[in-house]
Amino acid sequence: MSEPGGAGGGGGGGRSGRTVDAADRAQLERAPVPLRRVAALFAPYRWQVATVMALIVVSSVVALATPFLVRQVIDEAIPRQDVTLLAWTVAGMVAVAGTTAVLGVVQTWLSTTVGQRVMHGLRTAVFSHLQRQSLGFFTRTRGGEVQSRLTHDIGGMQSVVTSTATSLASNATTVIGTVVAMVALSWRLSLLSLLVLPPAVLLTRKVARMRRAVTAQRQRSLAELHAQVEEGLSISGVLLGKTLGAGPVQSQRFADTSADLVGLEVRSQLAGRWRMATMSIVFAAIPALIYLAAGLPATSGGMTIGTLVAFTGLQGWLFRPLMGLLDVGVTVTASMALFSRVFEYLDLPVEIDDPVTPVPLDPARVRGEVRLEGVSFTYPEGHRPALAGVDLTIPAGSTLALVGETGSGKSTLASLVARLADPTAGRVTIDGVDLRDLSLATVAGVVGVVSQETYLLHTTVRENLRHARPGATDAEIEEAARRAQVHEVVAALPDGYDTVVGARGHRFSGGEKQRLAIARTLLRDPRVLVLDEATSALDTGTERAVQAALDEVSRGRTTITIAHRLSTVRGADRIAVLAGGRVVETGAHDELVARGGRYAALVAAGERDVVLAA
Template sequence: MQLPLPHLREFFSAISLYKKFYIIGFTGSLIEIITNLFGPWSAKLIIDNIMAAGTHKDQLIPFLVRISFFLLSLGLIRAWAIYLQIMYIEKGAHLIAKDLRNKLYEHILKLPFSFHNTTMTGDLMSRATSDVNSIREALGFGVLSAFYCATYYIGIILVLFYINWKFTLITSITLPILMYASIKYRDRIDPLYEKLQEEIARFTTIVQENISGIRVIKAFFKERMEIERFKRQNQVLFDTNMAIIKLQAFYHPLMDFLAAISTGLILFYGGKEIILGRATIGLLVAFSGYLSMLIWPVRHIGITLSLFQRGDVSAGRVLRLLSEKYLPDSGKVEIKPERVKGEVRFEHVYFRYPDSEEPALEDINLVARPGELIALVGTTGSGKSTLVQLIPRFFDVTSGSIKIDGVDIRDIPLATLRRLVAVVFQETFLFSASIRENIAFGKPSASFEEIVECARLAQADEFIRELPNGYDTVVGERGLGLSGGQKQRIAIARALLMDPRVLILDDSTSSVDQETEIKIHRALENLMKGRTTFVIAQRLSTVKKANQIIVIDRGRIVERGTHDELLSKDGFYRRIYDIQWGQTELLLRELSRERSGI
C-alpha cells in the first residue's frame, strides 16, 4: 500500500527551517481551540443555574455579569490567537515557497540544452508558478487546517468523555464510515489533480507560444485557428475543474450528513436521559454544542485532503523536475583566459542525442589552430550546429574528446569554458533591458567606455546614439523595436566584450538589406580578428576566407581543405557550391566584365 502524500512529505522537512513561525502559529491555534471549548460549557452553566434558581433568578445577575465578561475576554484572546495562526503559518509557507522558486529557477537555468530542447516552456512556467503555489497552500493553510482539525477533534472528544462517556460512544458510531469515505475521496481526487496540473501546463504553453509568436500568427492570418485551439484547451481545463468540483460537491455534504447522523442520535438519547432524570437540560445543550463544533473539523477533512492531494501532485511534478540532471561541472584545471591561445582539437568525437538511436556525429577528427577561421559547410541536418554546440559543452560528447590548448573541455570549469568560448546565434535574443545592459550581459562589470568601443567595432554605435535614450534605451521583449540587423550587431558587441579565445557564429544575413549586411560583415571581421572561429557558413565571402572548410554530411566529415582545393576535387563541396553560390559568383563575374567594358 502506498503511503499517503509520498511526494509532499519530501517538503515537510522545509518546515523545520522556519519552525519558529510554525510553533507560534500552532500555539495560536491551541489558544483558539481552548477558548472555543469554553463556549458550550458556559452555556451549560447559565442554563443549569437559571433552572436551579427557581424564583430567585434576580440573584443570578452578578453571575451573568461575570460570565459575560469572561466570554468577552475569551473573544479578544481568540481574535489575537487567530491573527497568530494566519500571520505566522502563512509567513512560514511563503518563505518555503520563495526558497523553492529560487531553487527551481536556478535548477532550470543549469539544465542542459537537451532538456530545454524537449520541454515545453509552458510546462516549466506551470511548475514554477502553479505547482509551487499548490505546495505553498498545502504547507500553509493545509498544515494549519490539519493541525487545527486534529487538535480540535481530540479536544472536543476529551471534553465529551468528561461530560458523558455514553454520549461520546454514540457520536463515534459514524467515525469508521467517515474515515472510509475520506480514503475513497483521496483515491479518486488524486488522478484528477494530476490531470489538472498537466492541463494547466498545456494551457500555459498555448498562451506563452501565441504571445511570443503573435507576429507569425498575424502574418499567416491564423488568429481564428489559434483562438479555437485556445478555446478547446480552455474547455478541457474547465471540464477537469468541474470533475474535481463534482467530486467535492458529493463528498463534502456526505461528511456533513454523517456528522448530522451523530447529532440526531445524541439528541434522541439525550432527550430520553433528561426524561428519565439522568441528565440536565444544560448538559444536553452543552453536549449538542460540542457536537456541532465537532462538525467543523469533520467538514474540513475533505477540504484539507483536497489541499494535500493537490499539493502532493504538484510536489511530484516539482520533484521530477528537480531530479533532472545537468552537465557535471567537475573541472579542476584552472586556466587563465588571457594565456589561452585557442587551439581546438576534436579527437574521434561521437555524439548521439538522448532521444535518438542514430548518432548525430561520427568519428569527428579536426584541428583548428589559434586564430584560424573554420567554415562548416553542409546540407540542412548534416550536423554542423551539433558540432559547434559541443565546444562550449551545450552537450557532452558521447565518446572521444574535445580539447582547447590540449586540455579536455570536461576538465575545465564550465564558468571558465564559457568565458573562453562566445556564441553568436542566428536567432538573436535580447532581454527586456537597456542596450547597455544587453551588451554587458556577459561582463556586467564592464565600463561604459568598453561597451561603447565594442559597439563601435560591431558597427552599432551610430544607430544606438540615434535612439531616444542612446545606450540607456530599453528594448522590448526579445529586442522588440529594433531591426534584425540592429539586434545582430548588438549581439556581436556582446560577444566582443567577452573577448573570447574561441568564437562560434552563424553568419546568415539573409533577412537584412545589402547595406546592413555590409555593416554586419565588417562587424564580424572585427569580431574574428585574432580568434579561433567556427562559422556555420552561409556566405561565399566567408567560405573563401576560411583557413579550412569542413564539409559535413550525415554527421561525418566527408571533405576538408581550402575553397580552391575543394573546388578542384569536383566532389561534395563542389556540388554544394554550385547549388548555393555558383550562379551568384557567375553573375558577379559577368557584372564585373560589363563594368570593365564601360
C-alpha cells in the same frame, strides 16, 4: 472552527469528500517520496514547526472553554442574578476569543514564514539546477512544464505547512476535544449526534465527488481557453493570424470554448444541489432532535438549558474538522505528489557540470588554439553518430569555416567547442586543456557564441548588453555597440540605450538584433568565437552590415564559422567540409576548388553569395 449547524455542513461539503487524483497516485508510483526527505526540508525550522503545532493545540483547547462558560451564564449567573459570576464568565468569553485570535495570528505568521522560506529554498534550488541542465533537456521538455513546476507546484507546496499540516493538527485537536467536551456535557446527546453524523458525511462526500468530476472538465476547458489566449494574443500569434487571415476562425474557436465553459459553470453550481438541499434538512433536524431528546424524561437525564445550549454549540463545531480528517489521505497524497514532481527535477543528473577540481585558466591569457581529437558524438535519442572520428586543429587567431549539407554535423561540432555538450568519444581542447577540465564559467569566458536565433530579454538595450558582463560601464557598452555597427541605430531611438526592446526584440529587425548580439559578445571579449549561421536568415544587404560587424568581432580571435554563403567561406583561413558527421575535406578555398571534390561541387551548384548549405 466551523460555523454551527447547516452552515458548517454546507461549507464542508464543497471541499470535502474528495477522491485521490489518479494523476497524483501515478506520480507517486513513478517517483515515490520518502517522508524523511520532506522532513529534511523543515529540519532547519523544527522549533518554529513545533511552536505552530503547540499553538494549534492550545488554541483549540482554549476555544472549547466557551460552551462551558455559556452554560455557566445560563444556568448559574443569570438565574441567580449573580453579577460577579456574570462579569467573570463574560470576561472569560472575551478572553477566550482574544486569546484564540492572538494565537491564530502568531500561528499564521510562523507557518507562513516557514512555508515561504522552504518554498524559496526549493524554488532557487530548482532554478539553479535547471540552469545547469544541457540543451538536450530543454529540447525534450515542454516550456510550460518547467514554468509549471517552478511556480504552481512549488507554490502549492507551501500549503503543506500553511494549510495541510496545520489543518490536520487543528482538525484532529478540534474533533477529539469537541467529542470529549460533548460527552462531558451529556453522553446521551453525544450518542444521538454521533449516530446522525455518518449519513450526513456519506451524503456530503457523494455530492463532492459529483462536483469534482464537473470541476475537472471545467479546468480542462479553462486550460484550453488560456492556451488560446496565449496563442492568439501573443505577438507571434497575432502576426500569424493577421498574415493568414485566421482572425475570424480564432475568434470563433475562442467563442466555442467560452460557450462550453458557460455550460460547465452552470453544471458545477447545480451539481448535487438536490442532495445538498436534503443535507441542509438533515443538519436542521440534528438540533431539533437534540432539543427533543433533551425534553423527553427518558433521555434528558435532568439536563439544564445551559447544558443544552452549550451542547448544540459544540455539535455545530464538529462536522467540518471531521470531514477534513476523513480527507487526510487525499490531502497528503496531493501534497506528496507536489513534492515528487519538484524532486524529480532536483534529481535530474547534470550532464554538463563543473569538474571536481577545475584546471585554473586565465581567459585573458588564453591564446585560443582549438583542437578536436578523435571526436565522436551521438545524441541520446539518436541511432547513428552525429559526429564520428573528427580530428581538427584551429590555430590561435585563425578562422575555420564549416560547410556541408543539413545534418552533416556542423552545429553539433560548434556546440562541442562551446561545451554545450560533451563528446561521446575523444576530446576538445583549448590551448591543450580539455574543456571538461575547465569550469563552465571559464569556458563561457573563453568561448563566445553568436547564433542564427538571437534572444533578447524584455528589458532595455543597455541591460540586454550588460547581461553579458554585469560590471560593464556605459562607455564600454557604447564602444561595443559601435564596434558591432549598431550604435547609430540605438542612439536614434527615442530613449536611446534605455529603450525597452519589447518581447523577443520585436522592436528591431533581424540584422539589428544580430548586431546587438555581436555587441553583447564583444563585451565578454572571448578568445574563441563560434558563429553558428549568424547571417543565414538575413537578406543580402542586411547580411553585409552584419558581416562587417562579424569581421570586426573576429579580428584577432580564433573563429569557427558555420558558413552558408560563398562570400563568408572565401575569407576563411581554412575550410572543413563535413558529410555524415565526418570531415571529408579540409583546405583553403582555392585549394579545395582546384581539388574538384565535394566542396567544389557545392561551389559549382550556385553562384556567388548563394546558399552552400541549408
